[in-house]
Amino acid sequence: MTTVAPKPDNMKISGGGGYRTRLTDPLHRPFYKKMAPILSIKDLHYTYGSGKESVNALRGIDLEIDKGEIFGFLGPNGAGKTTTIKIILGILAPRRGRVELGGKSPLEAASRKRVGYMPETADYYRFLTPAELLYMYGDICGVERSVLRERIPELFRLVDLEGLSGRLMRTFSKGMMQKVSFAQALVNDPEFLVLDEPTSGLDPVSRTHMRDTLNHLRERGKTVFFSSHELSEVETISDRIGILNRGEIAACGPVHELLGEKSEGQSLENYFLKMIGKH
Amino acid sequence: MRAVLAIIKGMIKDLVRRKDFYVLLVFLLVLMAVMASQNFFQIKGVTRYMRDLGYSIVMLLSFIIAVTFTAKQIPAEIEARTIYPLLAKPLTRYSFIAGKYLGGVVVSLMSFTVFYLVYGLFFVTGGEAWSAPLLAQGFFFGVLFLFMVCAMVIFLSNFMTFSANVTISFLIYIIVSGFSDTLRDSILRAKGVLSVIEGVIFYIMPHFDFFDMRVRLAHSWDPLPAWVVAAVAVYTLVYCLFLLYFSQAVFSRRKL
Numbered sequence: 337m338t339t340v341a342p343k344p345d346n347m348k349i350s351g352g353g354g355y356r357t358r359l360t361d362p363l364h365r366p367f368y369k370k371m372a373p374i375l376s377i378k379d380l381h382y383t384y385g386s387g388k389e390s391v392n393a394l395r396g397i398d399l400e401i402d403k404g405e406i407f408g409f410l411g412p413n414g415a416g417k418t419t420t421i422k423i424i425l426g427i428l429a430p431r432r433g434r435v436e437l438g439g440k441s442p443l444e445a446a447s448r449k450r451v452g453y454m455p456e457t458a459d460y461y462r463f464l465t466p467a468e469l470l471y472m473y474g475d476i477c478g479v480e481r482s483v484l485r486e487r488i489p490e491l492f493r494l495v496d497l498e499g500l501s502g503r504l505m506r507t508f509s510k511g512m513m514q515k516v517s518f519a520q521a522l523v524n525d526p527e528f529l530v531l532d533e534p535t536s537g538l539d540p541v542s543r544t545h546m547r548d549t550l551n552h553l554r555e556r557g558k559t560v561f562f563s564s565h566e567l568s569e570v571e572t573i574s575d576r577i578g579i580l581n582r583g584e585i586a587a588c589g590p591v592h593e594l595l596g597e598k599s600e601g602q603s604l605e606n607y608f609l610k611m612i613g614k615h
Numbered sequence: 616m617r618a619v620l621a622i623i624k625g626m627i628k629d630l631v632r633r634k635d636f637y638v639l640l641v642f643l644l645v646l647m648a649v650m651a652s653q654n655f656f657q658i659k660g661v662t663r664y665m666r667d668l669g670y671s672i673v674m675l676l677s678f679i680i681a682v683t684f685t686a687k688q689i690p691a692e693i694e695a696r697t698i699y700p701l702l703a704k705p706l707t708r709y710s711f712i713a714g715k716y717l718g719g720v721v722v723s724l725m726s727f728t729v730f731y732l733v734y735g736l737f738f739v740t741g742g743e744a745w746s747a748p749l750l751a752q753g754f755f756f757g758v759l760f761l762f763m764v765c766a767m768v769i770f771l772s773n774f775m776t777f778s779a780n781v782t783i784s785f786l787i788y789i790i791v792s793g794f795s796d797t798l799r800d801s802i803l804r805a806k807g808v809l810s811v812i813e814g815v816i817f818y819i820m821p822h823f824d825f826f827d828m829r830v831r832l833a834h835s836w837d838p839l840p841a842w843v844v845a846a847v848a849v850y851t852l853v854y855c856l857f858l859l860y861f862s863q864a865v866f867s868r869r870k871l
Binding site for chain 2: 446449454455458460471520530
């Protein structure tokens with residue numbers, strides 16, 4: 337388990353430019369964080385198709401995610417969130433720009449060794465049990481069997497699927513599949529966790545439990561990058577948020593700073609709508 | 616390698632827990648029992664006919680398992696969106712293709728082995744002379760056949776849906792098995808551009824007819840010379856490597 341130094345109380349984060357974390361020391365002298373970000377995206381472009389029918393999904397994204405933070409990634413449908421996530425995970429190759437995950441290109445399989453990903457929806461292999469699925473993913477990640485034997489029951493306790501780990505997944509509901517999905521994302525004890533709509537399909541109790549788990553992961557120094565349409569949830573757990581609109585970052589920073597900069601007491605929903613030009 | 620093995624293990628569990636294999640096995644057992652009962656009077660011609668038919672059925676059932684299992688692998692991963700968490704793990708696309716191919720091969724070979732054991736039992740108890748080396752050669756050629764079928768199906772699944780892949784694979788199997796000799800004769804007769812076109816088709820198509828041991832088994836001929844077996848094995852290896860190379864090249868460029 338890795339730990340990171342606690343963030344100073346007087347931390348200030350700039351909203352524009354390259355979205356770098358700007359810190360001030362007790363004497364209020366500005367300096368920039370020395371630690372390399374776990375995720376660095378520079379001038380990222382991505383286009384689907386070619387010629388007249390091409391669609392610019394991403395138009396020059398700059399983003400840096402520091403180790404140990406929870407970053408909420410927001411945007412309307414079609415804004416480019418999923419494309420960004422696929423590029424971060426090495427599933428798509430950027431057309432232009434640079435992405436570094438732990439200092440390496442995500443296209444290198446080794447850079448994904450300590451990455452966990454929970455997709456918005458996935459209909460996991462119905463002929464397998466959740467335990468078999470987690471062993472399979474653990475083997476793919478190269479996790480030792482002895483470690484898996486200890487970790488997998490813990491994960492089932494964490495996602496509240498204890499007792500169901502030996503049942504075939506063909507009988508599982510959407511919510512139960514989401515829990516399995518969350519467990520598989522954690523099977524390699526990831527340093528960097530990417531969650532796409534993690535609470536979709538979960539009941540209110542499970543949502544609260546998920547939020548607590550994410551906070552717990554942050555305490556353990558894990559970095560969480562998650563996309564969601566649940567603005568209240570994003571507001572509650574994110575250290576910073578980024579709003580993506582039409583392939584560009586419309587805003588980025590801590591929620592309280594973003595809301596404070598515009599007008600006192602406005603809700604994230606109003607701010608979000610304003611940023612995507614719907615207000 | 617561990618990642619590839621993990622994918623193969625998952626596919627074996629799929630085979631064991633689905634009904635497809637058991638249905639085909641029961642079907643084969645019933646057919647073999649019916650065929651064995653027809654040979655009650657030990658008529659020579661009937662025994663040969665049954666051996667020929669039995670081998671064809673075993674190959675066809677193994678082909679069905681190989682095609683239906685392998686063809687669904689990549690499209691099903693994409694449709695169920697399980698490909699994303701899989702590729703987000705430290706798994707290269709090459710390993711993914713290798714895992715799916717070898718998984719298809721292992722699953723097909725498991726089924727083929729069981730089917731061939733049933734056939735072997737029928738073969739040795741049929742009342743006619745039989746030779747173990749010939750039976751072993753029949754098995755080995757079946758193994759090579761399935762390596763090739765799975766490579767072809769994995770290659771096609773880069774471009775086709777499950778149902779299109781199954782249909783095309785069956786068409787290729789039928790055309791190659793039934794019309795290979797006709798096509799060869801046609802090339803010899805053709806002239807000019809037509810001869811070139813037919814020649815290209817003939818040499819590119821997967822020669823499943825090379826693995827056909829029906830007649831040899833039915834008539835209990837001598838086993839094939841070692842060099843022929845080696846040549847067919849090399850042909851299979853080269854053909855599979857080509858198909859897999861192109862499969863991973865196409866898949867690694869595919870936008871998912």
